[in-house]
Amino acid sequence: xxxxxxxxxxxxxxxxxxxxxxxxxxxxxxxxxxxxxxxxxxxxxxxxxxxxxxxxxxxxxxxxxxxxxxxxxxxxxxxxxxxxxxxxxxxxxxxxxxxxxxxxxxxxxxxxxxxxxxxxxxxxxxxxxxxxxxxx
Amino acid sequence: xxxxxxxxxxxxxxxxxxxxxxxxxxxxxxxxxxxxxxxxxxxxxxxxxxxxxxxxxxxxxxxxxxxxxxxxxxxxxxxxxxxxxxxxxxxxxxxxxxxxxxxxxxxxxxxxxxxxxxxxxxxxxxxxxxxxxxxx
DNA sequence: TTCTAAAAGAGAATCATTATCTTTACCGAA
DNA sequence: TTCGGTAAAGATAATGATTCTCTTTTAGAA
Numbered sequence: 001x002x003x004x005x006x007x008x009x010x011x012x013x014x015x016x017x018x019x020x021x022x023x024x025x026x027x028x029x030x031x032x033x034x035x036x037x038x039x040x041x042x043x044x045x046x047x048x049x050x051x052x053x054x055x056x057x058x059x060x061x062x063x064x065x066x067x068x069x070x071x072x073x074x075x076x077x078x079x080x081x082x083x084x085x086x087x088x089x090x091x092x093x094x095x096x097x098x099x100x101x102x103x104x105x106x107x108x109x110x111x112x113x114x115x116x117x118x119x120x121x122x123x124x125x126x127x128x129x130x131x132x133x134x135x136x
Numbered sequence: 137x138x139x140x141x142x143x144x145x146x147x148x149x150x151x152x153x154x155x156x157x158x159x160x161x162x163x164x165x166x167x168x169x170x171x172x173x174x175x176x177x178x179x180x181x182x183x184x185x186x187x188x189x190x191x192x193x194x195x196x197x198x199x200x201x202x203x204x205x206x207x208x209x210x211x212x213x214x215x216x217x218x219x220x221x222x223x224x225x226x227x228x229x230x231x232x233x234x235x236x237x238x239x240x241x242x243x244x245x246x247x248x249x250x251x252x253x254x255x256x257x258x259x260x261x262x263x264x265x266x267x268x269x270x271x272x
Numbered sequence: 273t274t275c276t277a278a279a280a281g282a283g284a285a286t287c288a289t290t291a292t293c294t295t296t297a298c299c300g301a302a
Numbered sequence: 303t304t305c306g307g308t309a310a311a312g313a314t315a316a317t318g319a320t321t322c323t324c325t326t327t328t329a330g331a332a
Contacts, residue, residue, distance in 0.1 A: 073205040124268040132260040
């Protein structure tokens with residue numbers, strides 16, 4: 001993906017095969033992968049990549065706002081390549097996390113907090129964590 | 137607190153000094169403490185408590201819905217003794233997490249999702265993660 | 273093509289959490 | 303009130319995700 005090279009360049013990051021592969025893995029894997037998922041995926045084409053590299057690259061991509069960490073209640077970090085504003089559906093029964101977008105909802109919430117401020121707090125971003133069950 | 141003993145009994149958990157102390161610590165500490173915070177606090181009156189006990193008790197309190205884990209994007213777990221529905225304010229610049237309650241907002245969101253279902257998903261709970269900055 | 277800082281590789285170290293095994297103590301029943 | 307069984311606590315080793323350190327490689331500018 002040429003897009004990835006472009007993003008890296010814009011952020012002043014050196015374009016390396018590892019960075020491209022890791023960024024691409026998070027995009028392709030979609031389901032908010034862990035570092036381990038990413039490692040497994042990348043090993044297919046990059047059998048010699050080092051674990052440390054995965055973590056270092058993920059950190060720098062997060063710092064440069066090319067990825068987001070996904071909040072969760074386990075001790076394993078997960079990542080998301082969807083940078084536009086969205087919410088998350090958390091499954092009660094599994095580790096599954098899905099993205100959820102709803103512009104109308106965003107509008108309602110934004111206009112609510114435009115009127116009603118939280119005192120002592122400057123809002124930057126509001127994300128819904130919607131927990132429940134996926135019906136298949 | 138007699139309330140704590142009552143809660144434990146209701147859940148069929150044995151009432152032990154450690155469980156009372158740990159539950160009480162999370163209530164008293166308020167700011168979504170980590171296991172380490174809890175350990176430090178408890179050591180004052182319970183100098184011999186074991187780390188494993190902290191984790192085991194926290195797990196069982198979470199399982200029995202006396203505590204909640206707080207979602208976050210670091211690898212250290214945090215706990216909350218406020219079980220009634222509420223949202224969280226996450227500070228961008230620090231580890232601070234505050235509770236935020238807003239009944240009117242809840243009503244708006246509930247009625248929104250009463251009309252507009254998420255297909256393939258049965259909602260259990262909706263919590264806002266509001267990130268931003270605390271102005272002192 | 274050369275040079276150099278930045279990045280990747282390798283593997284040890286860290287540290288929050290979990291597991292194992294032994295000892296203790298809660299609590300129901302006698 | 304004591305007793306006994308079992309759940310829980312204590313002690314400590316093990317695990318495993320992440321970080322750190324140090325060396326080697328490489329992207330990209332000159």
